[in-house]
Amino acid sequence: MIKSGEKLQQARIEKGFSLEDVARATKIKTQFLSYIEDGEYQKLPSPSYAHGFVRNYARFLGLPDEEILALFRREFDEDKVYKVLPKGFGEKQEFPLFKFKIRQAVLLSVLIIVVLIGYLLWQYREAFLNPPLEITSPQNGNTSSSQVKITGKTDSNATVYVDQNAVTVDQDGSFQKVINVFPGKTTITVKAVNKFGKVTQQAVQVNVKAGT
Numbered sequence: 001m002i003k004s005g006e007k008l009q010q011a012r013i014e015k016g017f018s019l020e021d022v023a024r025a026t027k028i029k030t031q032f033l034s035y036i037e038d039g040e041y042q043k044l045p046s047p048s049y050a051h052g053f054v055r056n057y058a059r060f061l062g063l064p065d066e067e068i069l070a071l072f073r074r075e076f077d078e079d080k081v082y083k084v085l086p087k088g089f090g091e092k093q094e095f096p097l098f099k100f101k102i103r104q105a106v107l108l109s110v111l112i113i114v115v116l117i118g119y120l121l122w123q124y125r126e127a128f129l130n131p132p133l134e135i136t137s138p139q140n141g142n143t144s145s146s147q148v149k150i151t152g153k154t155d156s157n158a159t160v161y162v163d164q165n166a167v168t169v170d171q172d173g174s175f176q177k178v179i180n181v182f183p184g185k186t187t188i189t190v191k192a193v194n195k196f197g198k199v200t201q202q203a204v205q206v207n208v209k210a211g212t
Contacts, residue, residue: 004071009037
């Protein structure tokens with residue numbers, strides 16, 4: 001029984017075409033056309049390429065492509081032919097690309113999860129960390145005034161207490177409070193509490209001297 005490649009070759013010769021003529025017209029490499037005529041389909045890039053090349057070759061020669069493809073399918077055992085393909089040819093080429101896409105998707109998913117976790121930790125950092133508290137005045141030492149001004153800085157969302165009295169905190173986190181003191185050693189307690197109940201506390205020792 002005549003094979004598809006032989007029929008294509010016979011029609012080409014009868015019409016006076018060289019392999020180069022067919023290659024220029026169909027954009028199929030001369031080498032691939034030679035493989036088709038010789039029935040060496042395992043040397044073509046993949047089964048889909050083999051199928052497409054045979055169809056285009058038949059159409060160029062004016063042969064009924066379905067009839068040629070029917071002959072091609074009878075003689076072409078895809079599983080058997082492509083078992084002997086060198087590594088890197090045929091449909092196996094798709095697997096590295098598929099694996100690469102899976103790897104990209106996994107890495108992207110991990111990155112999104114890491115960013116999301118980082119964002120949540122930043123948003124809810126106050127649930128794990130005590131609020132900052134810096135007392136800028138007074139410093140530990142002596143004073144002869146009956147009033148002491150306490151100033152400092154903390155988180156703008158924290159609540160500040162000076163000796164149990166709430167103090168207004170500005171948008172930049174700064175605060176101040178003037179309290180009355182009596183002669184002698186006095187301990188002023190400043191406490192910052194965030195919305196999650198985390199507390200930072202500092203004490204300032206002031207020695208108030210009696211006025212002369």
